[in-house]
Amino acid sequence: MNKKELLDKMTEKNNGYLFASEVEKENISRTYLAEYVHSNNFERVAKGIYISEDTWEDELFIMQRCYPNIIFSGETALYLHQLIDREYNKICVSVPRGFSGSRLRKKGVEIHQEKEETYNLGIVEIETNFGNKIRCYDRERCICDLVKNRKKTEVQNYQTALVSYLRDKDRELSKLMRYAKLLKIEDEMKKYVEVLV
Numbered sequence: 001m002n003k004k005e006l007l008d009k010m011t012e013k014n015n016g017y018l019f020a021s022e023v024e025k026e027n028i029s030r031t032y033l034a035e036y037v038h039s040n041n042f043e044r045v046a047k048g049i050y051i052s053e054d055t056w057e058d059e060l061f062i063m064q065r066c067y068p069n070i071i072f073s074g075e076t077a078l079y080l081h082q083l084i085d086r087e088y089n090k091i092c093v094s095v096p097r098g099f100s101g102s103r104l105r106k107k108g109v110e111i112h113q114e115k116e117e118t119y120n121l122g123i124v125e126i127e128t129n130f131g132n133k134i135r136c137y138d139r140e141r142c143i144c145d146l147v148k149n150r151k152k153t154e155v156q157n158y159q160t161a162l163v164s165y166l167r168d169k170d171r172e173l174s175k176l177m178r179y180a181k182l183l184k185i186e187d188e189m190k191k192y193v194e195v196l197v
Contacts, residue, residue, distance in 0.1 A: 016055025020048035
């Protein structure tokens with residue numbers, strides 16, 4: 001397989017994306033990559049990330065590739081899990097303590113710094129609307145974060161997400177209550193579960 005065929009195959013495997021880091025692992029020079037990108041009308045969407053001309057730009061996927069430590073949370077995760085019916089107003093992410101999020105903040109991203117013991121709680125992979133996989137918190141963690149941060153959440157999103165989750169036959173109440181205990185909102189969560197279930 002020649003270099004062009006290899007890059008074609010990489011692009012196909014990555015849903016129209018080409019990553020300089022993967023190209024370098026195949027010992028293909030940056031010079032050849034630049035020629036390939038130019039001759040095939042690829043667009044540079046971030047440092048070391050290119051998309052083919054027939055690929056839709058997936059903001060969440062690109063952000064995940066640029067910042068592997070982020071976990072989509074808040075309104076963004078609620079939307080990805082279809083717990084709210086309106087698209088998020090701004091992208092929300094959770095990061096470990098000590099993460100410098102100045103570049104993301106400049107882009108208008110809402111950042112939540114998490115303690116080590118809660119940062120990894122409930123991480124799942126989910127597909128974006130464009131079919132790319134990203135990391136976000138699972139539905140139970142989203143609901144716990146929603147209740148924990150209820151004063152900062154829009155009323156309509158708050159009610160829609162809670163009712164959607166608690167009426168869903170696939171909900172996992174034991175997991176929800178386990179998370180609620182770890183996040184120190186167990187008593188508050190019990191009230192919602194008792195009223196709505």
